[in-house]
Amino acid sequence: MSTDAISPLLTPAGWDLLSSMGPYREADSLQVTGALRKAGHSAELVAAALTQSRLRAKAEAKFGEFARQMLFTPAGLEQATRLGTAALHAQRFTTAGITSVADLGCGIGADALAMASLDIHVTAVEMDELTAACATVNLMPFPHATVVCARAEDVDLTGIDGVWLDPARRTTSTSGTTRLFDPEAFSPPLSFVEGLAESGRAVGVKMGPGIPHDAIPGTAEAQWVSVNGDVVEAGLYFNALARPGVRRAALVTGPAGTSELTSAVPYDAGAQDADTGPVAGYLYEPDGAVIRAGLVADLARGIGAHLLDPHIAYLCADGLVETPFARAYRVLEVRPFNVKALKGWVKANRIGVLDIKKRGVSTTPEELRRQLLTGSGKGPNKATLVLTRIGEDRVAVVVEPLGG
Structure with missing residues (x-):
């Protein structure tokens, strides 16, 4: 897409039209298009205004009311950092x-916007011309923010103390976009980030939450972030941005x-040094960020709980402990994982709505x-069922959700 899209x-006149449009509703789009064309607006302006109206409505989940004054691209919005996380x-x-x-790789400017609002002088770099144009509009309220359309690798960093990167983690083809998982396939790659950190600058990079632990540089602090239960990123921080005594x-x-849970030791896939025990009392489902961080x-030690299985991220404790790092359930019954028997249990208990959670078993909840x-x-x-594996046994735990 070119800048003709915006x-x-x-x-x-174009900005006034966009600002005057009410909440976007897909069902009304044809009617709105006809009304705007009848009012004398060009087809190009109407198409651009409707596209941005639709993207702004979608962007409210990340940017709240600020979305009403911003411009977006579909790909830029998809990868954009939530304003609170930025x-x-x-x-x-x-x-x-x-x-x-x-x-570097500012996208539509979410992180740059957050930095500029804290009076940081920001040079926002984006190689896609359309996305850079959107970032320019979004950063216009901040005179100490500058947008440069260029490759991250080509920017002169002389006189700049800190670097933030949000590498492109998708590749685009005629059939759409495909997520990349190899950090060296990102644009720019993780090795480029490490090279910047070797200069001694304060360097931070936003990575996907699924980044392999063995790909994380030993010189970085890694922080997984979840928002309302959804793990949104893994941030890697080097030099002055890394906190003393925090590795994960x-x-x-x-x-x-x-709330934050931290560890001073590097990740070790084999280090599950919590006790194991039976399914009883209260079951805890750790937040995804806790699981990703290997914490x-x-x-378990912090809330006096034990693992059900050394390889499964479910915990149990005799007492109920409030924690922001896990969802709690009261254990009502433990049953063998047998479909025929469970079907009889559902019928006997007149269950019409069944929530199913699972870890360590191949069965899909649906x-x-x-x-x-x-x-x-x-x-x-x-009813709520938790399906899991304990050693070689598969079990179905009937639980009652507690709290939010």
Whole structure:
């Protein structure tokens, strides 16, 4: 896509039209298109305005009311950092006393916007012309933010103290976009990030939460972030941005605020030094950021719980302990994982709504739910099953969800 996709909006009349549009509804798009064309607006302006209206509506989940004044591309919005998470990135630089940052691969400018709002001088670099144009519009309220259309690898960093990167982790073809998993296939690759860190600059990079632990440089602090239970990123921080005594961290944010679990030791896939025990009392489902950071055993020790299996991220404890790092359930019953027996249990208990969670078993919740509810009479009751493996045994734990 070229800048023609937004250029009709970059006039007073075009911007006024976009600003005047109400909440986007797909069902009304044809009617709105006809009305705007009848009012004398060009087809190009109407198409651009409707596209941005649709993207702004989608962007509210990440940017709130700020989305109403921003411009987006579909790919730029998909990879853009949530504004609250971008603020955490920016805070790393201000805490380290960094006042000038190059945001390499800035996309539509989410992280640069958060930094500029903290009075950091930002050079936002984006190689895609359309995306760079959107970032320019989004950063216009900040005179100390500059957008450069260039490759991250080609930027002169002389005089710049800090670098933030959000590498492209998708490849685009005629059939759409495909997610990349090899950090060396990113643009720019992780090795480029490590090279920047070797200069001594304060360097941070946003990676996908699924980054392999063995790909994480030994000189970096790794922090996995979850928002309302969704793991959104793994941030790697070098030099002044890395905190002393922290190698791994799980940052959990939600309606109740922000909490963090940290460890001073590197990740070790074989180090599950928590006790194991039976399914009893209360079952805890650790947040995904805790699991990704390899901090399940740390959480178990912190709440006085034990693992059900050394290789499965479920915990149990005799007592109920409030923690932001796990969802708690009261254990009601433990049954063998037998489809025929479970189907009889569903029918006998008149269960019509069945929530199924699982770890360590290959069965998909959707398929098992269909099997158990078919012919059950669709009763009025609701139940929650947790499917897991304990050693060689597969079990179905009937639980009652607690809290939010």
